[in-house]
Amino acid sequence: MKKIVIILSLISIVAVITGCSQDEFLNVENRNSLNAENFWQNQRDAESGIFSVYSSLQFTGVLGGTSVTNFALLSEASRTGNIGFSAETLEIDNAIINSANPRFFDMWEDLYRVVFRANQVIKNVPGIEMDETAKREILGEAYFLRGLAMFWLGTTFNQGDVPLPLIPAASLEESRLSISPKAQVFEQIFSDLQLAQNNLRDRLNWTGEGQEGRATWGAATAILGKVYLYEENFSRAREEFLKVINSNEYSLTANIEDNFTEAGEFNSESIFEVQFFANLENNGNFGDGEGSQPNESTLRGTSWVRGNGGFGAVFATHFISSLYRNEVIDPNLPINQAPVTVYDDESNPSEEARKFSTRSEASIAYEGDGSLFYGTSTREGFIRVVSRAHIKKNTHYFENREPRNSGINERIIRLADVYLMYAEAVLREQGDAGITEALTYINQVRQRSGLITLEALFEGVGTPPILRNTFPDLTDAEILALVPDVHPSLMIERQDLTADNIIIHLFNKERPAEFAWEGRGILWHDLRRRPDGGANRIRELGEIRYTTTTLDVQNFELLEEFVDNSLQDFRDRKVNFTEDDYFFPIPAQEILQNPNINN
Structure with missing residues (x-):
């Protein structure tokens, strides 16, 4: 995590609870002369344990590597842009939902790794002699992260009927769980998020260096509201969302683009975001980012962009391009009365009245719209794609080239x-x-x-x-x-x-x-x-x-x-x-x- 030191050496307490082969399970090595029995000794161990749960959110099947690309391709905003991309990705783009697709197994396996790590914390931290407030909050974080991972599993696989591990497996046989019915899964999700809500502090009371990115009362409450909404319990959803709104801890940013850049991380609108950073030499995170070649960067930017350092796995659809292009702005709003800078076919700047909404300008670049896109005007040099539009959101379009490793955090939920x-x-x-x-x-x-x-x-x-x-x-x-x-x-x-x-x-x-x-x-x-x-x-x-x-x-x-x-x-x-x-x-x-x- 950018401000919280992630202890990547905690592999000794990590095993995949569900979705691991027998060899993988039996070959989890004790690389640092530690094991789950003797590791959990003090508050520092408890903090290291919870940080390992946060780090697992960067795994390729959760929010790193290919998972975000694959989910984007399932929406009405995206289509695959690279005909040479993997067959698995093309299947997803074409809505061929095949149980043999390894991308689905990546999601399944890595989400259960999040659950396993959270279960380690929930099992072992109560027995540590440490500050009771810190203990309560670390457990609240673990319940939040387990509830979030189970929510993603329950809304992604098998109509919500999925295995429900509540204790860390001590053997291969213990990891081989049967599925639990959706009602039981969601009952546990509600319980976990309510425990988190009761144990976590609000964002205004996180003090000290390096606390950004930790789960808060607001994060637990917002996700709990989302779970209720997805389950069509609209009354309870409304109540939870209203708690967040009335807390006055959050506000919309004046500039929507602050939600998609490194400079705007942990802003007033952000309720929970997963941290990435590009300060390690190894290339973008297609694996779990741990072990001998650690990496905590995201490949989202290179996936969105064709050329300019990107490989173009995802393009904007005609639908979303047309939708953005034709949003109707109000010329009387102050934000639209200030001129915007545009660039001619030689990239010379001038000013003109705003034509597009600011969320359009922050999200997409159109051929000929006069914006700067990787240092060149869209009227001068624009790598043509079918929809005549490139995605800007969560990229470094304002630089000359998209970096291979991006440190832009993934915003999971924001006030909007x-x-x-x-x-x-x-x-x-x-x-x-x-x-x-x-x-x-x-x-x-x-x-x-x-x-x-x-x-x-x-x-x-x-x-x-x-x-x-x-x-x-x-x-x-x-x-x-x-x-x-x-x-x-x-x-x-x-x-x-x-x-x-x-x-x-x-x-x-x-x-x-x-x-x-x-x-x-x-x-x-x-x-x-x-x-x-x-x-x-x-x-x-x-x-x-x-x-x-x-x-x-x-x-x-x-x-x-x-x-x-x-x-x-x-x-x-x-x-x-x-x-x-x-x-x-x-x-x-x-x-x-x-x-x-x-x-």
């Missing part, structure tokens, strides 16, 4: 997410009676990015429809340059301000625009829990044929228009993705090595 989830919970619990309360928080998120209020958007007056074309940018084109037969799901037109319509707006537009390419599959889980079904949404978006246009730029007249079938999202995914794919199957490798898994 709490605001929008709170609004959703209020609307789903109270219906139209909750509209005024919900709009208060939705509009705070929107106006931070310079957008008109949701009420104004729903009026549909003077707002452009989402454009079916992807290039060139027609934001300023007159109406004859707009394609009229836009798919209804993408239109900005007048609609009634009802709870049902606002909820669908949150899923269709607000949450994709705010959280694209963030967290551990935020948009993927949103697809799964849509009231109208995620598979339906992918099929709906996959039917759109984007139109290539040629314009007389001087007169803004449409000279030529044709449909190009290559300009289409989800051609394979819309066929393959069904309601049965909302959860991944138990990995085939786990079934082969655990004879008890289905007992």
Whole structure:
């Protein structure tokens, strides 16, 4: 962790509880003359133990390596950009959910490693003679991290029916657990997060050097609210989110981009983030980052970028590019009254009025938008991709090249997410009676990015429809340059301000625009829990044929228009993705090595 020293030598107390081969289990070596029996002696050992749990969040199947790439590809914001990428990744992009895919086993195995380490702390720390306040808080952190890992397992695999280890396995046989029913799994998740909530201090009371990144009362409360929301207990979700809001410990950052850079880490909006850093020589973390070649960096930036140091595993879809491009800004907001700097085709700067929302500017670079992208104007040199847009979020686009090792932290949950989830919970619990309360928080998120209020958007007056074309940018084109037969799901037109319509707006537009390419599959889980079904949404978006246009730029007249079938999202995914794919199957490798898994 950036400020907390991670003890990478704790391998002696680490074993994989579920999803490890017999050889792997039996060959866990005592590399430092320590073992689980004699290690846990004092407060320093307790702190080293909890730091090892935090470090496991960097594993490739949790938030390092390929897991974030794979979750991004499952959302409506992403498509794979590199046809030479692995077959496993292409399967995920095309929604071929195969139990033999090793990427699913990576997720399964590494999440259970988090659980194992947390169980070590929960078992051994109570017996240590140490400061009781520190003991209570370390146990609170362990319960939080176990609850978080089990939440990710329960919302990812086998409809939530997964093994539930509550003590560290002492033998291979003890690690071979059968699945527990979803109800039991989530009962334990609630219990763990409530224990964490009761034992952790708030962020304002973490004092001393190097405490950033540790779990807090706010983190436990926000994640607990999210679990309730996912389980459709909207009343309890609303209550937990309101606790976070009313605590006054958090506030939206003035600049949304502070949530996606190293300079903006641990800001006022961040509730919980996983730390990465690039101060070790070994290349980005495709393994667990431990052992003889430790690494604590993330490959997210190189995965997002084509060229400029990246390998382009993930590209923006036409849908998300169009969504960002056509968000309607409010010229009367102070953030939109200051000019923005743009660069011509020789990268010379000038100033002009803002055209795009600030969350668009922080998230994506369009061909020809005049922004600087790795030191060059998008009007001068832009590595062309099909959607004519590159992802900027969580990259170093402001440098000349994307570094192989990135130290940008992964924000797991931030206040904007709490605001929008709170609004959703209020609307789903109270219906139209909750509209005024919900709009208060939705509009705070929107106006931070310079957008008109949701009420104004729903009026549909003077707002452009989402454009079916992807290039060139027609934001300023007159109406004859707009394609009229836009798919209804993408239109900005007048609609009634009802709870049902606002909820669908949150899923269709607000949450994709705010959280694209963030967290551990935020948009993927949103697809799964849509009231109208995620598979339906992918099929709906996959039917759109984007139109290539040629314009007389001087007169803004449409000279030529044709449909190009290559300009289409989800051609394979819309066929393959069904309601049965909302959860991944138990990995085939786990079934082969655990004879008890289905007992």
